[in-house]
Amino acid sequence: MSCDYIQLANTGVQRLKPYEPGKPIEELQRELGIHDVIKLASNENPLGPSHKALDAARRALDQVHLYPDGAGFELKAALSERLRVDADRLVLGNGSNDVLELVARAYLQPGDEVVFSEYAFAVYPLVTLACSATPVRVESHLYGHDLAAMADAITERTRIVFLANPNNPTGTWFNDHALDAFLARVPEEVLVVLDEAYFEYVEESHYPDGLTRLRDHPNLVVTRTFSKIHGLAGLRVGYGVADPQVADVLNRVRQPFNVNIPALAAAQAALDDHDHIENSKGENAAGLAQLAEGLAELNLERIPSVANFVTFDCGGDALPVYEALLRDGVIVRPLGGYGLPNHLRVTIGTAPENERFLKALGRAMAR
Numbered sequence: 001m002s003c004d005y006i007q008l009a010n011t012g013v014q015r016l017k018p019y020e021p022g023k024p025i026e027e028l029q030r031e032l033g034i035h036d037v038i039k040l041a042s043n044e045n046p047l048g049p050s051h052k053a054l055d056a057a058r059r060a061l062d063q064v065h066l067y068p069d070g071a072g073f074e075l076k077a078a079l080s081e082r083l084r085v086d087a088d089r090l091v092l093g094n095g096s097n098d099v100l101e102l103v104a105r106a107y108l109q110p111g112d113e114v115v116f117s118e119y120a121f122a123v124y125p126l127v128t129l130a131c132s133a134t135p136v137r138v139e140s141h142l143y144g145h146d147l148a149a150m151a152d153a154i155t156e157r158t159r160i161v162f163l164a165n166p167n168n169p170t171g172t173w174f175n176d177h178a179l180d181a182f183l184a185r186v187p188e189e190v191l192v193v194l195d196e197a198y199f200e201y202v203e204e205s206h207y208p209d210g211l212t213r214l215r216d217h218p219n220l221v222v223t224r225t226f227s228k229i230h231g232l233a234g235l236r237v238g239y240g241v242a243d244p245q246v247a248d249v250l251n252r253v254r255q256p257f258n259v260n261i262p263a264l265a266a267a268q269a270a271l272d273d274h275d276h277i278e279n280s281k282g283e284n285a286a287g288l289a290q291l292a293e294g295l296a297e298l299n300l301e302r303i304p305s306v307a308n309f310v311t312f313d314c315g316g317d318a319l320p321v322y323e324a325l326l327r328d329g330v331i332v333r334p335l336g337g338y339g340l341p342n343h344l345r346v347t348i349g350t351a352p353e354n355e356r357f358l359k360a361l362g363r364a365m366a367r
C-alpha cells in the first residue's frame with residue numbers, strides 16, 4: 001500500500017487512541033460460553049430503564065418514518081421547566097458526550113490548549129485531539145481534581161477547561177467553595193465545561209449545582225445525561241445548559257437530527273418518573289455501602305466515591321484480577337488506559353449482583 005491513511009489524518013487524530021468501552025455481555029458469552037454474565041463495567045443503571053420511558057419510546061416508534069423534531073421542542077420545554085432555565089440555554093445531544101464534542105468542535109482551533117485533570121473522563125482528551133488541540137493534563141490530588149492547580153494551568157492559549165463532578169473513573173467530587181473559587185479565577189473567554197453526568201446520585205451537602213452558577217459565569221457549560229440515573233444509555237440522550245450565545249453556537253455545529261424520535265420521547269417521560277429516580281438513588285446508596293464493606297473485608301483500598309461506581313486498588317497489577325472475574329462471568333472495567341493499572345472500577349449493581357461480584361473478587365484475590 002503506497003498511501004498511509006493514518007498520516008493523512010489531522011495531526012491530533014494521529015495521536016488518538018480509540019475509546020475502550022466496557023466489554024459487552026454478548027462478547028464474553030461468545031468467548032467463554034458462560035451464560036449468566038453480569039456487566040458492572042459501564043455505570044449503567046442496574047434497575048434498567050424507567051417503564052414510563054419505555055412505554056413512551058414504544059409509542060414513538062410508530063413515527064420513525066419521519067425525521068425527529070430537530071429542535072427537540074418538547075423535551076427542551078420539559079427540561080426548561082424542570083431545571084428552571086430558559087429553553088434558549090439548552091442544547092440536546094446524542095448522549096452528553098455529543099455536547100462535549102460540540103463544545104470542542106465549535107471553539108477549538110489547532111494548537112489551542114484544553115485543561116483537564118489527570119484521571120479525568122477519557123472523552124476530554126478524545127474530543128481535544130480530534131480537533132488537533134493540545135491536551136494539558138493537570139496532576140490530580142488524591143485522585144480528584146486539583147482545582148487550584150488547574151486554574152494555574154490556564155494560559156493565553158487555553159480555550160476550554162473540562163471538569164467532571166463527580167469524576168469518572170475515580171468517583172471523586174469537589175465542593176461548592178472549591179468550584180466558586182475556581183470559577184472566579186477563570187478568564188471569561190475560557191469556557192468551563194462542568195460535566196455532571198452523575199449529578200442526580202450525589203447527596204453530599206456542599207455538592208454544587210452547576211446550573212446555579214450560570215448567571216454569574218456566562219463561560220460555564222453544564223452537561224447532564226439520561227444515560228445514568230434515568231437508565232437510557234442505549235438511547236443516547238444528554239444535554240448542555242449554557243449562556244444563550246454559547247448554546248446558539250453549539251446548536252449551529254450540532255447535526256440537525258442528532259437526537260432520535262424514541263430517545264426524545266423516552267427522555268421526556270423519564271424526567272417525570274420520580275419513583276424510578278428515587279428507587280435508583282436508594283438502590284445505589286445501599287449498593288455503595290455494600291461494596292464499601294465488602295472491599296474493606298477483602299482489605300482492598302477504594303477511592304471514596306459519590307457516584308454509581310467504585311474504583312479500588314488491587315494492590316498490584318489489576319489485569320489478572322479482571323481476567324479472573326471475567327472467567328467468573330463478572331465484567332468490570334480495567335483502568336490501565338487511565339494510568340491506573342492497579343485499579344479496577346466496578347459499577348454498583350443490584351444487591352445480588354454486588355454480592356456475586358464480591359464473592360468472585362474474593363476468589364480472584366485468593367488465587
Ligand SMILES: *Cc1c(COP(=O)(O)O)cnc(C)c1O
Pocket residue numbers: 043094095096097098121164167168195197224225226227228233236237238
Ligand atoms: C457516562 C458519562 C457521561 C455520559 O455519557 P453519555 O454520552 O451521556 O452517555 C459523561 N461524562 C462522564 C464523566 C460520564 O461518566
